[in-house]
Amino acid sequence: MIEQSDTKLAGRRRVYLMRHGHVDYFAPGLSDPRSVPLTEKGQEQARAAAEALAAVPFDIAAHSGLPRTIQTLDIVLSGRTHMPPIIESPGLEELKSGWLKAENREELAARLAFCFDGADAPGARFLPDGEKFTDAQARIVGALQSLVLEGASWRTALVVAHEGVNRIALGWACGGGLATVSAFEQDLACVNVIDFDVTPAAGGDGFVVERAIIKALNVTPYDYVKHGLPKTSLEHLFDVDFGRARPAVPGG
Numbered sequence: 001m002i003e004q005s006d007t008k009l010a011g012r013r014r015v016y017l018m019r020h021g022h023v024d025y026f027a028p029g030l031s032d033p034r035s036v037p038l039t040e041k042g043q044e045q046a047r048a049a050a051e052a053l054a055a056v057p058f059d060i061a062a063h064s065g066l067p068r069t070i071q072t073l074d075i076v077l078s079g080r081t082h083m084p085p086i087i088e089s090p091g092l093e094e095l096k097s098g099w100l101k102a103e104n105r106e107e108l109a110a111r112l113a114f115c116f117d118g119a120d121a122p123g124a125r126f127l128p129d130g131e132k133f134t135d136a137q138a139r140i141v142g143a144l145q146s147l148v149l150e151g152a153s154w155r156t157a158l159v160v161a162h163e164g165v166n167r168i169a170l171g172w173a174c175g176g177g178l179a180t181v182s183a184f185e186q187d188l189a190c191v192n193v194i195d196f197d198v199t200p201a202a203g204g205d206g207f208v209v210e211r212a213i214i215k216a217l218n219v220t221p222y223d224y225v226k227h228g229l230p231k232t233s234l235e236h237l238f239d240v241d242f243g244r245a246r247p248a249v250p251g252g
Contacts, residue, residue, distance in 0.1 A: 009153050009207055013196045014215075015144075016053065017169060018076070018160045020068040021045040021189040022237065026105060038071045045189035045222050046075035052191070052221035059154035062087040062147060064094070069160040072189065076158065084158070091143025094162035095136045098129035109238035110247035116167060120178035126164065133168075133178050140168045148196050149207045163233065166192060173212035184217070187226075187233045191219045 021042030025033050038046065053076060061077060063069040065088045077083060102108035111127065118124050119133040126133060147157065161169075167181040173194050174180060186192075193216035201208045223229055231241055 009149075010198050010200060011155070013148055013154065013198055014156045015148070015194045015196065016056065016058075016156070016158045017166055017192040017194060018049065018072065018158070019163055019166055019186045019188060019190050019233075020066075020072040020160055021075075023068050025108070025238075035067055037067050038075075042068070042072070042188065043075060045220075046072045048220075048222035049189050049191060050076045050078060052219075053158070056158075057082065057156060058084045058158045059156050060084050060087060060152070061158040061160075062089045062092070063160045064088075064092040064162065064165070065090050066093060066162075069162070073158065073160040076160070085152075087147070089143050089147065089159075091139050091146070092159070092161045092165050095126040095133075095164040096131040097127040100127055105238040106240050106247075107249070109234055109240045110242075110249045112234055113232070113242065113247050114182075116164070116182040119181050124178075133181075136164065137168050137172070137178060140165050141172050144169055144172070145209065148209060149198065166190075169194070170214065170217070173214055175212075185233060187218055187220045187229055188236065189220065189222070190233075191221065192217055193219075 021038045022045055023036045023042055024039050025036055027036065030036060058077070061073055061084045063073045063086070073086070100108070100111060102111060115127055124133050125131065126136065147159070163186045166186045167184045168178070170184045170192065171177050171180045192214070195213040195215055197210045197213075198207050199210045200206075220226065220229065229236065235241055
């Protein structure tokens with residue numbers, strides 16, 4: 001049963017859900033893609049987000065535990081007089097793709113370009129031998145529900161995660177699930193705003209998300225109207241341009 005002291009957990013909670021800033025998976029000396037840091041461009045993107053969010057009083061902040069999300073979060077929170085408690089949430093790590101061999105940026109980008117299409121198909125995976133989308137959805141939604149429904153009372157949270165994580169989170173929030181994730185473009189260092197209405201569960205045992213409201217989607221403070229973002233985020237990430245056509249995959 002819900003104790004009277006726990007009723008403060010109910011109400012509306014707002015999550016500012018970000019994607020990390022720009023990285024370079026082909027940087028010299030990089031042996032583990034998981035450890036890739038922000039580039040100077042990525043740091044600039046994060047600083048733009050920090051300026052845009054400067055007046056938002058975060059009660060808690062969370063990252064996936066990977067360096068690119070930690071760096072982005074640190075930049076966004078830098079200079080604040082009140083530093084919120086920071087949570088590491090491995091459940092928000094990017095989808096696991098297995099080993100993907102590519103000779104250059106163009107080939108890797110081509111293999112990734114439409115990787116979210118058909119995510120709702122039975123047994124669909126994130127690239128060959130990668131994580132099942134259904135498994136990723138359970139992991140990511142579980143991590144977000146834990147953040148929203150459990151632990152200390154808070155009203156406003158900053159969460160820095162990854163493209164696939166954010167797409168799945170937005171699919172959950174809109175009620176469309178995996179069938180919708182390919183439509184949710186997530187530019188580098190973008191900001192989404194999702195409000196969750198939290199109410200006591202039936203029978204008084206715990207809490208549930210009664211509804212989710214997407215207040216803002218894929219906002220890029222470094223280019224609010226997307227004039228300088230004609231390419232997809234993946235094309236920008238790998239510095240390629242497929243000319244808005246489906247790319248050919250070498251050997252595919």
